[in-house]
Amino acid sequence: MSYHFSKTVDLPMEAAVSATTEALKKHGFGVLTEIDVQQTLKKKLDVDFHPYRILGACNPKMAYQALQAEDKIGTMLPCNVVLQERDSGRTEISAVDPVASMQAIENPKLAGIAASVRAALQEVIA
Numbered sequence: 001m002s003y004h005f006s007k008t009v010d011l012p013m014e015a016a017v018s019a020t021t022e023a024l025k026k027h028g029f030g031v032l033t034e035i036d037v038q039q040t041l042k043k044k045l046d047v048d049f050h051p052y053r054i055l056g057a058c059n060p061k062m063a064y065q066a067l068q069a070e071d072k073i074g075t076m077l078p079c080n081v082v083l084q085e086r087d088s089g090r091t092e093i094s095a096v097d098p099v100a101s102m103q104a105i106e107n108p109k110l111a112g113i114a115a116s117v118r119a120a121l122q123e124v125i126a
Contacts, residue, residue, distance in 0.1 A: 003101070006094040007125050008086060013051045016083050016091035020055065023124040024081070029057040032078050051085035057095075062117050069109035076101055079121060095121040 009016055021031055033056035041049045056078040066073045082094045098121070102114040 003097055004082075004094045005097060005122060005125055006092055008090050008092045010089070011091050012089045013053070013083060013085045013091050016093060017053055017055070020081060020083060020093055020124065024055070024057050027120045027124050028059045028061065029079075029120070029124070030060070032056045032058050053083045055081040055083070057081050057121075059117065059120065062113060062120075066110060066113050069113065070105060070107045073105070073110070079117065081121075081124070093125055095125050097121075 009019075011019060017034075024031060033054075035054040035056075037052040037054060038049045041047050057080070058078040063077055066077070076098075079098060080096050082092075084092050084094075086092050098114040098117040099111075102110045
């Protein structure tokens, strides 16, 4: 089982970030954090890196259900969605597969929640 699912779109980075943020909203997710990895690596290490953004997405209802089932699950929240610029103005969008992540936790109550989050994130990526 892969730990993520991905799709490459014919959009430049900024347009892909906007489209992804809107798709997340349509599926009940908000973006809690946004990390510009390219900018951070330049500032901290003075290295050049391709445009790479990490969106920390959270669906409050699903997060609440997960927290009720497993109080340490916050160590795995929010769900990360990664956008990275590829050739010719295309952007690859990847999301964590929560089902793969939750396999590390021995709590059967999380399986259904993880499956719901997975389905929603797969729709966002699609």
